Amino acid sequence: MEDAKAMAAVCNGCHGPLLSSPLSPPLLHNQPADQLFTKLITYKTGQLEGTLMNRIAKGYSKEQLRAIANVLASTTSPSSTP
Numbered sequence: 001m002e003d004a005k006a007m008a009a010v011c012n013g014c015h016g017p018l019l020s021s022p023l024s025p026p027l028l029h030n031q032p033a034d035q036l037f038t039k040l041i042t043y044k045t046g047q048l049e050g051t052l053m054n055r056i057a058k059g060y061s062k063e064q065l066r067a068i069a070n071v072l073a074s075t076t077s078p079s080s081t082p
């Protein structure tokens with residue numbers, strides 16, 4: 001689980017409210033885990049096209065994306081994001 005938290009922290013580099021990139025990606029906390037996971041898989045397989053997320057999602061295994069989705073979904077506010 002610690003690994004998943006570290007991986008989710010990378011996501012917050014762009015998706016977090018304070019460090020968000022100029023692209024202003026959507027905030028991820030409070031989205032249900034299944035919804036996040038499904039989106040990540042569709043990015044990974046290329047069914048959903050984004051500017052960056054396809055490349056990012058390809059860098060993780062299905063199992064890792066599942067774990068990351070679980071961590072992000074269990075985060076209730078941006079400030080408590082790992």
Ligand code: HEC
Binds near residue numbers: 014036039
């Ligand atoms: C370099 C910045 C960056 C990083 C790092 C990043 N994202 Fe994203 N993310 C984006 C952008 C920009 C979008 C909007 C879609 C696009 O252009 O690819 C997005 C879209 C998404 C979406 C769709 C959100 C929605 O509500 O439609 C999900 C889910 C997502 N990212 C998850 C993640 C996860 C999980 C990680 C960490 C493994 C991550 N992102 C890391 C920039 C980033």
